[in-house]
Amino acid sequence: MIKCAKVKRLLSRYLDKEADKADTELVESHLDNCLLCKQELSALSQVKGIIIRKQRKSLPQDYLVCRLREEIAGEKHTQGSFSWLTGMGNLAHRLIPVPVAAIALSIAFLLITSNQPVSKYSLEEHLLSGTQTTTETALALILGEQS
Numbered sequence: 001m002i003k004c005a006k007v008k009r010l011l012s013r014y015l016d017k018e019a020d021k022a023d024t025e026l027v028e029s030h031l032d033n034c035l036l037c038k039q040e041l042s043a044l045s046q047v048k049g050i051i052i053r054k055q056r057k058s059l060p061q062d063y064l065v066c067r068l069r070e071e072i073a074g075e076k077h078t079q080g081s082f083s084w085l086t087g088m089g090n091l092a093h094r095l096i097p098v099p100v101a102a103i104a105l106s107i108a109f110l111l112i113t114s115n116q117p118v119s120k121y122s123l124e125e126h127l128l129s130g131t132q133t134t135t136e137t138a139l140a141l142i143l144g145e146q147s
Helices: 002-015 021-033 035-053 063-079 084-095 097-114 123-128 135-143
Strands: none
Touching: 002 021, 002 035, 021 035, 084 097
16 A cells, blocks of 8 residues: 555656656556556546647737737726716716706696695594595595685
């Protein structure tokens, strides 16, 4: 077992032909007798073959130039005259119609409701007075048509 652990540590160097003569002889003599280490060498050899056959993908020729230009353009944009104040100006232009519309609707509502006659009693006062309340009377009081 101790010999297997030592040989397994040397297998990668042995496969790459980087092991010295003594280590090479140790690995070869051990592989003649040990089936597990032989299988380990076989698996390691297959992995190395897959890695060697794997093709490297290359980037387009002008990729780095394009990326550099994008970075420079982005840097100029952040360092330029753009500030939070300009951003707020753009935001204000987008938000101006909201309060203007709210004010216009409020004025229209006030003008419409100012011409309505005000009822003398509210529905609650009518109910508390003890008189009989019909649906028509309640509706008239709610709409302000009866005084």
